[in-house]
Amino acid sequence: MGSVRRSQHIKCSPDKAWQIIGDPSRLHEWFPIVSCRVEGNKRWISLANGLVFEEDIVLVDNYLRRFQYTIVNNPIVTQHLGTVDVIDDGHGECIAIYSTDMKPNVLALGIGAAAHNGLLKVKKILEGTI
Amino acid sequence: MGRRILFITTDQQRFDSLGCNGGTIARTPNIDALAKNGINYTRAHPQNVVCMPSRSTMITGQHPSTHGVWMNGVALPFDAPSIAATLRNAGYKTALLGKAHFEPLLDPFQLFAETRMATQKVFTEMQTFADGTVAPHRGFDHMEFATHGAQGSVHYAQWMRENHPESLGQFFTVLDHELEVSAVGGGDTNAPQVKFNEIQREWYHTDWVADRTIAWLDSLDADDDWFCWMSFPDPHHPWDPPKSELGRVNWRDLDLPHGYPTDATTRKNILAQKPLHWSKWYDGSFVSNYEAPLHWIPATLTADQVREVNAMTHIENELIDEAIGRVLKMIETKGWTSDVDIIFTTDHGEFQGDFGLLFKGPYHVDSLMRLPMIWKPAPSANVTPAVVTAPVGLVSLAATFASIAGLPTPEYVEAPALPFNDADAASRGFESVFTEWDSVLFGKIIGSRTIHRDGWTCTRMLPGTLHDGTEGELYNHANDPMQHVNLWNDLQHKAIRDDLLADMRSTMPEQVLPLRPVDAPV
Numbered sequence: 001m002g003s004v005r006r007s008q009h010i011k012c013s014p015d016k017a018w019q020i021i022g023d024p025s026r027l028h029e030w031f032p033i034v035s036c037r038v039e040g041n042k043r044w045i046s047l048a049n050g051l052v053f054e055e056d057i058v059l060v061d062n063y064l065r066r067f068q069y070t071i072v073n074n075p076i077v078t079q080h081l082g083t084v085d086v087i088d089d090g091h092g093e094c095i096a097i098y099s100t101d102m103k104p105n106v107l108a109l110g111i112g113a114a115a116h117n118g119l120l121k122v123k124k125i126l127e128g129t130i
Numbered sequence: 131m132g133r134r135i136l137f138i139t140t141d142q143q144r145f146d147s148l149g150c151n152g153g154t155i156a157r158t159p160n161i162d163a164l165a166k167n168g169i170n171y172t173r174a175h176p177q178n179v180v181c182m183p184s185r186s187t188m189i190t191g192q193h194p195s196t197h198g199v200w201m202n203g204v205a206l207p208f209d210a211p212s213i214a215a216t217l218r219n220a221g222y223k224t225a226l227l228g229k230a231h232f233e234p235l236l237d238p239f240q241l242f243a244e245t246r247m248a249t250q251k252v253f254t255e256m257q258t259f260a261d262g263t264v265a266p267h268r269g270f271d272h273m274e275f276a277t278h279g280a281q282g283s284v285h286y287a288q289w290m291r292e293n294h295p296e297s298l299g300q301f302f303t304v305l306d307h308e309l310e311v312s313a314v315g316g317g318d319t320n321a322p323q324v325k326f327n328e329i330q331r332e333w334y335h336t337d338w339v340a341d342r343t344i345a346w347l348d349s350l351d352a353d354d355d356w357f358c359w360m361s362f363p364d365p366h367h368p369w370d371p372p373k374s375e376l377g378r379v380n381w382r383d384l385d386l387p388h389g390y391p392t393d394a395t396t397r398k399n400i401l402a403q404k405p406l407h408w409s410k411w412y413d414g415s416f417v418s419n420y421e422a423p424l425h426w427i428p429a430t431l432t433a434d435q436v437r438e439v440n441a442m443t444h445i446e447n448e449l450i451d452e453a454i455g456r457v458l459k460m461i462e463t464k465g466w467t468s469d470v471d472i473i474f475t476t477d478h479g480e481f482q483g484d485f486g487l488l489f490k491g492p493y494h495v496d497s498l499m500r501l502p503m504i505w506k507p508a509p510s511a512n513v514t515p516a517v518v519t520a521p522v523g524l525v526s527l528a529a530t531f532a533s534i535a536g537l538p539t540p541e542y543v544e545a546p547a548l549p550f551n552d553a554d555a556a557s558r559g560f561e562s563v564f565t566e567w568d569s570v571l572f573g574k575i576i577g578s579r580t581i582h583r584d585g586w587t588c589t590r591m592l593p594g595t596l597h598d599g600t601e602g603e604l605y606n607h608a609n610d611p612m613q614h615v616n617l618w619n620d621l622q623h624k625a626i627r628d629d630l631l632a633d634m635r636s637t638m639p640e641q642v643l644p645l646r647p648v649d650a651p652v
Contacts, residue, residue, distance in 0.1 A: 110239065
């Protein structure tokens with residue numbers, strides 16, 4: 001199993017960060033994709049190269065501030081669980097953590113790279129530097 | 131007008147592959163002529179033995195610890211120093227045709243310019259730097275990419291898809307269904323990554339790179355100064371040259387390479403002297419890095435497979451030499467020859483059967499570290515041909531390009547321009563050369579630091595998954611040119627070992643921390 005984790009400290013409250021990170025339909029605002037569409041517990045995301053990923057939304061836990069999803073019906077991806085956490089840093093600000101566990105292993109690195117870029121962007125959005 | 135620069139690189143080519151370096155199989159008359167009329171470096175090392183870190187050293191003039199591309203899959207930042215940018219700022223027209231690989235090849239989210247350019251069918255991307263300046267990506271006016279086959283987001287694959295779609299499937303499929311480097315065998319011997327490729331020779335990427343180089347050069351004005359990086363993807367695996375060319379070298383006629391111990395017990399005994407990652411890769415119990423097939427066990431490699439891989443490699447090297455010949459002919463036709471400097475080298479070597487191994491990884495021996503490197507200065511510079519035996523590194527290339535252009539040595543480089551001869555090397559302190567390895571792949575951690583000096587190669591393993599930091603390798607090239615006898619723990623050689631380690635500690639650049647993230651396996 002390929003397992004990666006990326007994180008960013010964000011200078012805003014956990015609740016404020018969760019408003020965007022915890023909303024599955026707002027992924028395109030910060031993650032490097034061109035669009036996303038949500039219907040019930042399903043989500044479809046479109047990449048710049050034309051690829052479309054179908055996902056099942058597994059969990060939106062507003063108390064834990066945890067979002068989980070899994071890529072489904074994909075000819076390459078055989079196992080996947082993505083987890084995004086927003087954690088109180090104890091000082092009124094937060095840490096956003098994006099974890100991916102999947103097969104093929106190496107695709108986790110590519111999602112990790114996208115997550116790194118995405119977390120940097122959401123940090124700028126939430127800190128008002130973009 | 132100044133001196134123009136043709137920088138020719140191959141990928142994963144051994145020192146002994148060329149006629150000028152003792153090779154007896156592949157016919158390489160064009161490269162041999164460069165060596166005869168120029169400077170042939172017989173102890174040139176890369177600063178890392180895989181593509182991205184090594185190529186990043188070429189363009190930045192820095193060691194991996196400084197430029198930060200510490201393993202394949204770590205991107206060179208878009209605003210990293212670039213000798214191409216320095217030359218462009220001095221008025222040079224600049225291009226890179228062929229394999230770049232400063233950024234990950236597996237880039238599904240199109241985070242990197244190399245991927246975006248090919249997808250968008252453009253040949254440059256403007257970047258905005260921190261100081262507000264806007265300039266082409268890495269300082270190249272024109273970038274046109276190729277890699278090992280017709281897949282992925284590179285211009286060559288686009289060209290194949292648009293012009294010769296019927297031949298796309300003829301190449302070896304580099305990745306398997308798990309997106310791991312494929313262990314599938316082919317050819318006559320079922321050797322890994324070998325395939326009979328039905329593609330027409332003129333559509334193969336070697337000729338395409340030469341064609342695109344000629345087209346770019348032909349677009350220039352006669353009095354332009356230019357820096358042209360022609361970067362062939364071969365002879366890197368997969369070994370799938372056009373089938374029409376296989377008659378050049380029959381693998382059945384080849385002797386086994388000197389570095390291949392024919393007896394399995396001998397192979398195991400040699401590897402047992404080395405740090406544990408050697409033996410554990412050989413028996414398939416520990417694959418530390420992505421560059422070799424995950425599901426291939428080196429111990430299964432047969433002598434005939436070694437012969438066939440070598441034959442395929444020799445064929446690919448002949449095709450490269452002929453492609454270079456075409457470009458040199460074009461330069462001659464344009465009337466540029468007397469003012470063109472040509473530098474030929476590669477990014478790292480290949481086992482090609484040495485120790486019973488193929489491919490590459492954290493193994494700092496001549497198979498992977500001793501590179502062909504030739505500089506044929508422009509005839510107008512009146513430089514006397516020479517053979518340089520002093521140790522030099524790819525890290526000196528950037529300063530060399532600057533010196534050819536008549537520019538001061540850029541502040542960002544960490545090594546001086548290449549020496550003209552051994553006396554020049556001695557006077558300018560070319561005594562040692564460093565090579566680094568770091569890799570972290572899903573919990574498997576390997577690191578090492580190597581110095582080559584005075585005919586010795588000394589490698590210290592860093593603490594990691596298999597090593598506690600006390601292990602290492604020490605080879606005396608004078609007595610052991612194949613690096614079979616590891617003297618690391620030999621008390622008689624403790625003094626030279628400790629001296630080399632102290633030298634390395636005092637002169638090797640400190641690694642810039644924190645390490646940048648790994649964005650892809652390669």
